[in-house]
Amino acid sequence: MTVATASQSTPTLTPRAGPRTAAPQSGFAPWNDPKKPPIVRFEGITKRFDDFVAVKNITLDIYEREFFALLGPSGCGKSTLLRMLGGFEKPTEGKIIVAGQDITDMPPYDRPVNMMFQSYALFPHMTVEGNIGFGLRQEGMPKDKIAERVDEAMGMLELRQFAKRKPNQLSGGQQQRVALARAIAKKPRIVLLDEPLGALDKKLRQQAQFELMRIQETTGTTFIIVTHDQEEAMTVASRIAVMDKGDLVQVATPGDIYENPKTRYISGFIGDVNLFEGKVSAVADGCVEIESTEGSKLKTRSAEPVSVGQQVWLALRPEKIRISHDQPSSTVNAIPGKVEDIGYLGSISHYHVRTAGGQRITALRANAAHAVERSISWEDSVWLDWPVDAGVVLTR
Amino acid sequence: MSSSSSPDIRRWYVIAAPYLWLLIFFLIPFFVVFKLSLSDVATAIPPYTPIFSWSTGIWEFFSQLDFENYTFIFGDPLYINAYFSSVKIAAVATFLTLLVAYPMAYGMARAPKAWQPTLMMLVILPFWTSFLIRIYAWIAILKPEGFATLFLTKLGIISEPLQIMNTTTAVYIGIVYSYLPFMLLPLYASLEKINPSLLEAAQDLGSRPWRSFWQVTFPLSLPGVFAGCLLVFIPAVGEFVIPDLLGGSDTLMIGKTLWTEFFNNRDWPLASAVAVLLLFVLIVPIVIFQRQQQLEREAGR
């Protein structure tokens, strides 16, 4: 008999609905407004290191006050893209435009952006105050004004009591806050963050994510963050750009990326997903019928232009699948199977079901809502079903 | 019990070994020299008195020791000038070495990683030749009819032969050349340690390259600057070969004075007093050097 495992996957990946902290205006979607000029525009950016193409012809607009996340696996070129915006790498091809000005050839010290480095890059010979005030001193700002601004930044990040310490006298979390304070002290229009929380442990990281969002909101700055942690991107970002091997695969809001992933890669990258492989058997009324290799007929509403006979995949989130002992009245999208494994997570449970065709499918059920129903246990024969608008048809 | 005591004893040996080394090769010789400095010159072999013997007794021996040589040194401006002149020449030469070595060390630290061992090799390579031979080579270069004159005349930069040989300038050239690696290596070590992203951060915050050098690179290389300066300054103060071979009669250095006293005047006691005082002159920089190394070890932890 199989034993329930609680560690299989956490249910926290669903994006938060409703107004977000990073984009307080519920209708914050400047990317949908064709009249709105972007604050950052990458225009056909390619970066080659010798023969190796790190970034491939990327065109991307980022808008004012966005919290924009560049997400992708290690080595996909996200740091390179960010460093080109910071001025530390020169694009091999293409243009970078910030606030309408072409800054492709502008040196880093003239750019209206500040970066928070992955290793923090705090100056070891300067105090916390000295580090935070460094950028302001370069502008020749009067001393009392600098002190004021440094104090403001320290207050925002609760660093006042460490003002006179050197970086090596601080904990990792404190160093991270100093690095952030230094990056925002000059009140730049854009703050770049390269894996800003990568060195923190999980608990501290979650706390720091909310801090980032709070700072981004109160300062009204555009934040561009690089991360390979999808959970982090989902939490903080107004939009996410998913990169893979130097390509931009999809740019969308966290909700869109979750609900309408463009490729199998993205669907699996963010959250859990069930994938049915199959061939299109019919296309009608905005619906696609798929003959799955596992042996069932699946029907899904889809705007994706597909033709009969084409190989496609149906991506289905576990929480969209209904699991029950009774055969559903509809014969569409209903598959029988046997429960192999149950992951009990308190408020919800994961059910891993083996279909007759041999595919393993994960369904998710909230425990409270179904308390009255007969509980499902191992080896039970069950039916899985879902509505026609639950899945997404993927061609790649 | 042997099983528990033998490792104990072995540990004591390990701890005692460096002290024993210091005792035999530093402290005892120092006391020999110090005793000599309190003695009087004599026309004998060895050329000083008193010599301890059991027949005269220990009190007789001690009563003959005095600070006469020290009063003599302090009374004669020649020696005081020689000390000051040595310190000055060593300080100027150290500064010049720093000026030459810093850009080299910086270039080495910034060179592609693959080149760095080769560059390091090139710095150390001259050390495979004897120090004396290299100084003699400088005579051949610097003398009025030497290579430097020849070369610069060919280029049309000078028309008269160079008058560098047997001047303090030649001594500076000799010291800078000979001690360059002692400056270069600690500088390189501290520059190489600097995280390049610190400079990116400085530039990102609006600091131009030249300013970021002074704001970030230079302060972070200070441990190397200190170590290098002391490693050059300390031996340069007592330097004898370079002023003797390259310097002229106007180059006053305490090492030369000491040599003259010892070999020309055969005044071993006075030479010993000069040496003991030289040690005291150097104690301050040596102590600074030790403390600085200590601080860096602590910071490195």
Ligand SMILES: Nc1ncnc2c1ncn2[C@@H]1O[C@H](COP(=O)(O)OP(=O)(O)OP(=O)(O)O)[C@@H](O)[C@H]1O
């Ligand atoms: N200076 C360089 N010279 C040569 N190749 C480089 C250089 N910088 C980056 N690359 C290569 O470009 C690719 C993308 O690097 P990049 O640092 O942008 O990755 P990343 O997406 O940030 O990955 P990670 O999450 O590991 O930081 C990598 O394969 C890397 O090896």
Ligand SMILES: [Mg+2]
């Ligand atoms: Mg990176």
